[in-house]
Amino acid sequence: MMKRTTVSPPQFAERLLGWFCKGKLLEEILGDLYEFHEELLDQPNWKRKTIYWFHVFHFLRPSLVKRLSGTQKLNYYGMLKLYLRTSFRQLFKHRLVSAVSLFTLIVGAISFHLIYAWIDNELNMDQFHSKQNRIHLAISKFNKMSDFISVAPGVFFRLDYTQLPEVEKVMVIHAYNEDQIKLKKGAISYPGRAWVVDSVFFDFFDFKLRSGDKEALKNPGNIVVTQEFANKLFPDQNPLGKMVEVNCDQVGLYQIGAVIEDIPANSSINIDFLVPRHSKDFWRRLPTELLLVDQNFDRDAFNTKFETMGRVRERHDKSVMSTLPFSTLYFDRPLEVPLFSKKGDLTNLRAMQLIAVIILIVTVLSLANLQTTIQLTMADRIGIKKVMGASRLSLGFELMVNGLLYFCSSLVVAFLVYELMFPYYLHLLGLDLDQDPMFDLQVLSLVLSFFIAVSFSISFFKIMRVGVTESLVVNTSLFRVPITQRILTTLQYALAIVLLISTSVIFLQLRYMLNKDTGLIQSNIIETNIFELFPSLRQDSVKRMEMLNLHARVVNQLKENMDIIAVSQGTIPINNAYTQSIKRADSDNDFELMHVMSVDTDYDDVFGLEVIDGIFFSDSLESDDNAVVINESAMRHLNIERIDDTELLMHMPGGDIRYSIIGVVKDFHFQHLSHKVKPLILRNFYYADKSFIVRHKAEARKRVLDFMDRLHRDINPDAAFTFYDFEDKVNAQYANEKRMSNVVNGFTLVAILLASSGLFTFAYHETKRRTKEIGIRKVIGANRIQILFVMGKSLLFNILVALLLASPIAWYLMDVWLADFANRVEISWWVFVGVSIVTCLLAVTTVSWQTLKAAGMNPVESLRYE
């Protein structure tokens, strides 16, 4: 017996075929398709439907399609032809308005899609990993008071994960960034981001392989690189099997065992290569731990069990373990995790969504205005059609053909422009997105049809309300602009003003942050790395001694240079402080985490730190080893009155250490300005292989750079001298705010442009309507400016209403945004005044284009037919 069909072919397809296929062929065609559908039943649903529809559309061929009978030809085909022709005529007759309409459509659609693509990318972050919901990050803290940290608890507390049946796999990761690891091919170094991972990496994450296999990491002699990075190392060669040297705190020769495809934009993990963790027995970067759990994982129940697991060891009897789901870490990351190179920002996302909606509304309103203007001038034609007995349906059909014309032309242009300008947009807005033409085409056509459908319907219903007699008797260009259109224009302008105010405030905040005195000298400081990592005593004590001698020579040379004011190898004060458990030695409170930075004796000279009490570290002091300098905030926080009386206790794995406080420095910002200055402890300790921070005399920059270049070449004959300006690095912290500012700027421009095009048509229509009035006013003796004032008066009123509507909304939105910043500007009244002036000027310019043209005309021209 035949397998019974449980799924019948799509009804709609059959009906569609019924419409366009020749009647006598229909039966066999449908029969064949039915049988064919049966054959496809074992295919997945979407595939079956796609194949089926593909075949249905291939019945659209001349020999199978119905011929139109004579009357049908006249009625349908002929009508379509007529409508197309009149649509074209309309398009050319109202060249200006049509061009503005098309422009509005294209700009609106492209802008919306760009934001949409970004939002889509954000919301789909990391979703391509099939086990995304089963991956959890293990975190821990030493006691209830301290903060959670992401250092691998399994490694740190020596947990036994086999006791937890929910955990299928554990992966320990040491994440290295560009400054910390590089691949070397011969003498050339390629710094990159890398994970030193356990071989189970591909059991966790679904990064696609280009070549090689997923078992590659099992072999300790292999590494895995991305296609992009492989292209850098071995351009135009097959990288598989090539040898490279990994160079970080460990050095070793590895073979490329697999190549993964480029990391997509919707991945918060962005790495250049993977190194098997078991290839060396120690890696200096702190480990992080991810757990792969089973399907029925209950996080709360697990966390309760997991919480106390570290307490089996007496030293950690207060420790707390926990987990965080990987799927929420992108937007909600309560602690520093070294694994991820991106972090989502919900405020940004909401802002972008808001902008997308604003663009959508402004475009639709603009377009509706433009179309109504065209339709109003054609009211007489429609009146005649109505007299001849045209139904609403056929009038609507005509408008639809018109809309279709707009749709096709704008889709082609928008799509081409979008695809061609794509890299440029990304660069301009600083976004990270992958190009996907099919997706773009879908969204663009959807958005465009939405724009056209809504705006055309609005204009259609407006024009339908004009009575037949009215449209035929009265000169059509005398119709007043409908009140709804005025309201729409005002609304649209209000939205544009919201954006304009926002962009001003964001700009001011950005400028404030970039220029704020952080308490540090920022200019004329360069940072460069001269020494590679020194081997440890255990690794190679002879080489280490040699290196240290070399280091002493370099330091001497730097200090002797007259152009150099100060040299330090301390911590660069940009988000580099680490945290340590600290408390006052004489208090009974628990330890708490405080920021600590390692500095050396000249650190205060390089950055111009102001010592307000006691002294800074100096070479002559023997006791510096157990001394610290604190900042004002720490002094306040710990309630220290006299530093001589107080000592600090630092919690260390090997036992707590006492520190005496020798000085206090004025507060300076060592973090992003969205944070307040936190308590900071400075220790006198430095690694000789850390990079050099050099402050030089302003006029001697070139000489110093040449000198450093020579010095660098002496030590590293093969490598090129590179350096960073400290000021650039400080500014780079504000890249996120800068991007936000760029994005809002760009779309504000778009919104204003679109809103202005709406206002422009408004003025265009008004001027046409009142040409005679202008003529009469001129005859009586009015000059251009007076006429401009009369014409602009009513529009200016609209703008004022828009301003009143927009200001409180914009103020509220910006107040919410600024609440995230500990150091923020106040929203002052003159922002609103400035925006008002700009908006009014813009409106006057828009209006005057048309009005001045009319006012410049000889009044005889406009009045002669009366």
Added chain:
Amino acid sequence: MLYKVEHIAMSKDYLGELEELILLLIVMLKEEAYGLAIRKALKEQANRNVTIGAVHGTVNRLEKKGLVESMLGGATEERGGRRKRIFTITAMGKKLLQNSQDVKVNIWRQIPELSLDKQ
């Protein structure tokens, strides 16, 4: 000896490659020569994957040229109660097929080694 090829009535009645294949398959399939079966045979015999629409288009063209004729067969359940249209070749169709083969055989015979490789 060379074969003289008989001239066929209308010169526009040459056969396209797909047309010829389908015509041949109609002869081969006999009572089972309807749209979907022809498509299946095309896949099996010539490894050609075409849409059902393409097959229908071609057989309709063939019918218009008078090379095949058709009649409706019985309705079956697996076709949703619709009848098949069974195609049979006409005398003219046979003649054209024969002619087409003759032309090719004739040309092949003029290639001395009967092989393309050595040309």
